[in-house]
Amino acid sequence: MKPIYVKWHDAVSDDAWIDKENHTDLEIHVIHTLGFLVHEDSKKIIVAMQWDPEREGISMRMAIPKAWIIKRRFLRVGIK
Numbered sequence: 459m460k461p462i463y464v465k466w467h468d469a470v471s472d473d474a475w476i477d478k479e480n481h482t483d484l485e486i487h488v489i490h491t492l493g494f495l496v497h498e499d500s501k502k503i504i505v506a507m508q509w510d511p512e513r514e515g516i517s518m519r520m521a522i523p524k525a526w527i528i529k530r531r532f533l534r535v536g537i538k
Contacts, residue, residue, distance in 0.1 A: 459494045459495070459496070459509050459511070459537070460494065460495045460532050461492070461493070461494055461495075461532065461533040461535050461537070462492070462493060462494065462495045462503075462505060462530060462531070462532055462533060463490070463491070463492055463530065463531045463532075463533055464490075464491045464493075464503070464505060464522060464527060464529075464530045465488065465489070465490055465491075465527070465528045465529040465530070466488070466489055466491070466522050466526045466527045466528055467486050467487070467488060467489075467526045467528065468486060468487045468488075468489045468526070469486065470484055470485065470486055470487055471484075472484055488528065491505055491520065491522070492507075492533075493505035493506055493507045493518075493520070494506045494507075494509050494516070495532075496516055496519065500524070501523060501524060502521045502522060502523050502524055503521070503522050503524065503527070503530070504519055504520070504521050504522075505519070505520050505522065506518060506519050506520075507519075507520070511537070
């Protein structure tokens with residue numbers, strides 16, 4: 459399992475009622491994620507935040523569209 463750092467753009471929503479003139483104030487966020495790369499294909503990567511190496515279990519998965527990724531880097535850490 460490879461530890462990874464991902465910097466990516468995330469969608470933002472607002473469910474409050476606003477006047478139509480104020481519709482341009484919503485900005486996308488830049489998110490920093492640390493986890494374990496568990497899957498990659500042509501459209502996305504899947505990062506798990508938790509890994510149990512004794513039973514090869516993972517939890518807290520997140521799919522990040524590749525088009526949203528700004529930067530990613532594999533981390534060099536000792537995992538026993």
